[in-house]
Amino acid sequence: MNIAKPNSYRSGPDDRGHFGNFGGRFVAETLMPLILDLEKAYTAAKADPAFQAEMNGYLKNYVGRPSPLYFAERLTEHLGGAKIYLKREELNHTGSHKVNNVLGQIMLARRMGKKRIIAETGAGQHGVATATLCARFGLECVVYMGAVDVERQQPNVIRMEMLGAKVMPVQSGTRTLKDAMNEALRDWVTNVHNTFYCIGTVAGPHPYPTLVRDFQSIIGNETKTQMQEIEGRLPDSLVACIGGGSNAMGLFHPFLDDPSVEIFGVEAAGHGLTQLHAASIAGGRPGVLHGNRTYLLMDADGQIQDAHSISAGLDYPGIGPEHSWLHEVGRVNYLSATDDEALAAFQLLSRLEGIIPALEPAHAIAKVMELAPKRAKDHLMVVNLSGRGDKDVPQVGDILRGKSK
Amino acid sequence: MTTRIDIRFAELAKQGRSAFVTYVMAGDPDLTTSLDIVKALPKAGADVIELGIPFTDPMADGPSIQAAGLRALKAGMTLKKTLELVRDFRKDDNVTPLVLMGYYNPIYIYGVDKFLTDAKTAGVDGLIIVDLPPEEDDELCIPALKAGLNFIRLATPTTDDKRLPAVLANTSGFVYYVSIAGITGAAAADANVVGEAVARIKRHTRLPICVGFGIRTPEAARAIAEKADGSVVGTALVDALKNSLDAEGRATAKTVNAVAELTAALAQGVKGAQQAAE
Secondary structure, eight states, rough: OOOOOOOOOOSSTTTTEEEEEEEEEEGGGHHHHHHHHHHHHHHHHHHHHHHHHHHHHHIIIOOOSOOOOEEHHHHHHHHHEEEEEOGGGGTTTSSBBBBHHHHHHHHHHHTTTHHHHHEEEEEHHHHHHHHHHHHHHHHHEEEEEEEHHHHHHHHHHHHHHHHOOOOEESSTTSSSSHHHHHHHHHHHHHHHTTTTEESSSOOOSSTTHHHHHHHHHHHHHHHHHHHHHHHOOSSSEEEEEEOOOOHHHHGGGGGGOOOTEEEEEEEEEETTTSSSOOOHHOOOOEEEEEEEEEEEOOOTTSSSOOOOOOGGGGHHHHHOHHHHHHHTTTTTTTEEHHHHHHHHHHHHHHHHHHHOOHHHHHHHHHHHHHGGGSOTTTTTEEOOOHHHBBGHHHHHHHHHHHOOO | OOOHHHHHHHHHHHHHEEEEEEEEETTTOOOHHHHHHHHHHHTTOSSEEEEEEOOSSOOOOOHHHHHHHHHHHTTTTTHHHHHHHHHHHHOOOSSOOOOEEEOOHHHHHOOOHHHHHHHHHTOOOOEEEETOOOOGGTTTHHHHHHHHHHOOEEOOOOOOOTTTTHTTOOOOEEEEEESSOOOOOOOOOHHHHHHHHHHHHHHHOOOOOEEEOOSSSSHHHHHHHSSEEEEEOOHHHHHHHOOOOOEEEEEOHHHHHHHHHHHHHHHHHHHHOOOOOO
């Protein structure tokens, strides 16, 4: 495997969708023609100024961008080191970064004349964003969600249904995000003639990892501009949580060729890396699933193992292929946070800043709690606050009450 | 390179008869029963055996074959044991073509070169790997051809004339035409529509064309056999197996016969077909 340092970390993938040895197009033949069509449609859309102009209009007036870059003063004081900024993606319409990507894909689907949209969802944030934009553009929407996640993320299930989407609880396998993705792929193979699969993360067959990254890169691009305005320079470090890794890739990608910027991705360590967890890089190895080669949790026979995280959005045994590559070339440091660490961070941010984070970015905050105190006071650290915690309030409430008994 | 697949299709062509291809999952419901089932298939009339490699995440399979894979995995099946099963089958049968069908990850993790060597040694003739389209031929297809195994490609209703040459380029043994856009065990295919598709593919290749997905009954198998060089039945056999299990999902005295009897009935259907004019 070639892990020589590239001239640029931002030039991938190659024309076959490879980031180094990762990525690719490992799908059934039925889907291949559609994936090639999607690639063509995306290339054409990117070159079309009208597409970008229309996107920008919705990003501003419907999503509410740009999202603020907020100086977390009390968190900074509490930790006593780096100056911590929160990229407030949780303030977007629908409550997370997911809407950035969904808007782009729905506009592509419309260009391709597709009237039926399917999506997989874990925490329900991607499902809610997809249901929202389908409502806005009058498209049929079917969301596959693991039955376990339907239980623990009830508020988002109700939201999707209110928005007119059909939520399909998935009973196969581990009944979480991985199985929702299997079921969405099965739907797509069956309804390929009229259906667009709106993938929620930087994974899946090429060109999905690229187009989702591109649509999410607005996070990093805004951060760069905003930090220039506030501090007059680049940040010194970036921190984001990773399930599939779309919020992280969106923040990281514009900074990959700025060597002074340290970059940290935070996987979900669940009960701990020696027990059930969802940290594909820390505890997995390269394999092929869901259309791409990437780090996966699996057994010695190549069977995919159950992931576990308190956070439904991180409860996935894989990671986007570009992250696998950035890990192997050493540009991004991949860390992990346990369920308990994320819960502690969830409470800390709520009490110090009056911001209830989703359990997903609570994992990033958990590592900020470790990293920030070791950095100088003029170190500028940006954390992607990728979603708000409303959806987690019932679940965390139950856990905390259970613990306090 | 001539494999058992090539020989078998040449024989059938001479007889003017369409092939009957059976699919069962390796290790379902357990290794011993599974071996007995595979051994029983040729006697019951199977011309070609497809043996599923169990995988946790079979994204092109319907509920029946998903469940079959999970039963096999739960009983301890692995790719290594799947190859052992083939080796044991070959002790008594050196003529029936055997094709492994599944997903790439277990093979990738086993190691492509080692897998191809071990598969060839065990007596495997060909591979059908659902998630390896021609765009990924360097992964397994090209090495498999070099190792003397057939790489059997799936063509589907979405594979248009422009794409067919790419799909057929490195295909050998036979072409597996997926009769519907969908997953295994889904709705039945219309034999006339299938006939048109087979004729379309035949304009691009001289390889035999077998048709699968949605064929469940002797009548349906017969209708397809009149239009194609072979018909594949999988889900119906897997369902027959499942219906023979006890409440805990274990094999019973009826299990092997349940699969063999349905195989015999389907084979009768195929053999009653009037071969379509070439």
